[in-house]
Amino acid sequence: MPMQPPRIGGARKRVAWAPTRKMPVKRVRGRAGQKARAQVIAEEPLCRKCLERGVTRKTDKVDHIVPLAWGGSDARSNKQGLCDPCHDEKSKAERAIDAEQRRRFDATR
DSSP: OOOOOOOSSOSOOOOOOOOSSOOOOOOOOHHHHHHHHHHHHHHOOBOHHHHHTTOOOBOOEEEESSOGGGTOOOSGGGEEEEOHHHHHHHHHHHHHHHHHHHHHHHHHO
């Protein structure tokens, strides 16, 4: 079976990939992420949602007020300290909103 000779100079030039839509903000990870979480916990040792209800509970998780997937930033102003139950409740509500938006998007297609 004959082989085809290699092309020299006839190949198309590669173009760098560019996103077609706005991509969410990249999450800070590693030591920088650990330092940022430690800062939030040091500044907010008590759960923000529990304090609004008059309950005193320790901060267990650092939460993005506006999720990164929704266009929120990874800045300190977009982070809050929450206890596990409050974080789970907020995350569940966000997932429900996401699911509803996906259903509406699929219905329009």
